[in-house]
Every structure is written in structure tokens, then in C-alpha cells.
Amino acid sequence: MPIKTWELDPNFKNEILNEPGGEHLTACYQCSTCTLGCPITEIVPSYNPRKIIQMSLLGMRNEVLSNPDLWICAICQTCTARCPQDVVVGDVLAAIRRIAEKEEEAGNLKIESPRPLFEKAFLHTVEKYGRLYDIGLALEYYPKREGGKVSGIKAMMNDYKDFGMRMAFKGKMGPLGGHGLLKGVLPSKIKKTDVMKKIFEKVEGK
Template sequence: MLENPDVIDASNLDPTFKYDISTQLGGENIKRCFQCGTCVASCPIWTIDEGFNPRKIIRMALLGMKEEVLSSEFIWFCSRCYACYEQCPQDVRITELMGAIASIAEREEKDGNIKIRSTKPILDKAFVNSIRKYGRNFETETIISGVLATKGIKGLLSYVSDGFAMLRKRKLGFRPEKVKELGQIGGIFEALEEK
């Protein structure tokens, strides 16, 4: 472990990381990046938090800083707004690239190699489960399962009064409504799982 965080420890670099990313759906063009920074200039998340810098994340990935990139909370910050997508002169397709890096992080966490420092994958999973069950997002259940998984029962109880206020104002629903095409949606999930 290096004492100075600004110094890169070359012995920890994984030169195969960029090839791993480029074989993922959406990660194919990572090696095209020539570090112009246009993506950063168009990124709305960067204007709020300069810690999220897509150019830097790509540079670190190209250098082989696998552990640092995959353990970084910033790889989950992309809002998928596509503002950078059209601007990139090298067609790196950053929006999809961020998804590819996030998929690798989930795989590596499953294999016990890293620890993801974000609650976003858990909340994403709660959202996807809701779509699968009802064909649409049942926010009440998504929020409850997301908060339970990330903050536990104590965290959930701290939101009870806000939750009831939202239910009273009909900002949240009491019961889920299933879409008529639920069978078709189930078919889409099965096809994805087969892949």
C-alpha cells in the first residue's frame, strides 16, 4: 500500500483490465479514448461533484488500476443522461462504458475480489424486481426493500412518518397495479437470463 495516494503503485496494475472491459457489451471502444476531456465538460454530474470524472475513470482503467476503479463509488454516479455520448470525438460511448464497468464490479464482488461502495446496485435490483412482478415500478415496495437492504429495520423505521405522509398525499400507492402484458415482460426477463 502506498502512503501517497497521488502515486500509482505499478506493481498493482492489471494490464488485462482494458481488454476485459472491451469484451463487455458497451465497453468495446474504451481503447479509443485520447483523453480530450470533452465528456467531462458536458457531464451534469461532474458539475455537482468533481469527484465523478469520466475521463479520469477511463484513464485509470486504461492504466490497469482495476481494484481502484471497481472499488470506487464514482463508477455508480453516472446518471445515463447521454450528454457525453454524442460529444465524444472518438465514439467511446461513455454511457454504455460506465454500465460495462459497473457489470464487471458486480461480477468481481460476487467472486469476493472487491467490495462495492455504493447502494445503487441494491436499489437497481429492487426496481428490476418490481418490474418483473408487476410490469411497472411499485414505488412503495421498491423503496421499502431498498431501504431495508441498505439501512436495515432501524433505517426503515426512521422513514415511517415520511412514508405515511406520502401515502396520505397519494405520492405513493398502497397497492401495486399489474400491467396486462405481464406475461410478455416475463418472457423478456427469461430471454435475458438465457443470454
């Protein structure tokens, strides 16, 4: 891929450096230890955190932010643990993902991966109940991912019908559970949900 120098954004690295977790980006000396040990690269050969960092340092802002591979990191910390330069690679990628999400919110970018939708749906249940509520998460995530209620519920049933039956049969969720009739089916709500609301409002600046 030829690099068009006139399209580079020399400020992109500073953007990452200013994002929490992105502070050590410029320490990278491109040794590729991150990528060689990555369990995702083993399965998806195109996945290359070293290259994402190099492109970021060069200022290839658009290419980096629209790279679908940003969203398949499993946050396993192998790259972070092995990096000889303490780049904290996992956190750098998270910082880049957050910049991409901000760009999407501003209407400048379309993220194809459903991961931001998933993370938001997860955190919405934490904000509302104080704990993760799996079913609430799924009921928000699937319709948004599929772009409609009917197709969303269909996709959810496809993924979770068998799983739900298994959990009910084992008494881990639902009416056969030894821990209350609707354990796992209804949300487990904490008392201080007002504190959760404050945390999300103040941290996310909502």
C-alpha cells in the same frame, strides 16, 4: 498517487471491451470533453469520467472497480453526445459498473453505494408485475440499504412520508385518487407476467 506497474491488470481494458456498451473504450484520446460538460462534476469536483477511462486503459482494475464515483453518474448522456471519439462514455461506465457488480457477487469486492440494491429492487418489481411498483421497490430497497427492517422502514418514512401525503392529497396515489381506490398503493400487474419471468431468466441467465 504512484502507479505500481506490477499491480496493473493489462487485461482489464479487454474485459470492458467485451462487455456490451464498453466496445469503444480504446478510442478515447483523453480530451476531457466528457468531464468538462458533466453536470455531476459541477457538483462533485472529484467526479472525473476521463480519469476513470484513463485508469481503465492503464489497467488499474482494483482502483477503478472500487471507485465510489462510479455510482453517481446520472446517465444524462451529455458525455456520450459530446465525445468527439464516439466512446459512448455513459455506456462504458455502465459496463464498468456491471463488472464491479459481478465482482461483488463473486465475493471479491464490497460496493459501498446502495445503487445496485436500488436497481435490483426496481427490476424485481418489473419482473414480478411487469411494471414499476414504487412501494414494492421501497419496501425491498430501504431495509437492504439500512441493513434491517426497522431501520429501513424508518428511513423510508423519513424520505417519503411527506411525499406520500402530498400525492394522496393531490389524488395521484391512494384513496382520494379518481382512478380507483388504491391506485398507486397496490401494484399495477400486467397479464403476461410469465413473459417477464422468461425475459429476466434468459437475459440474466438466472
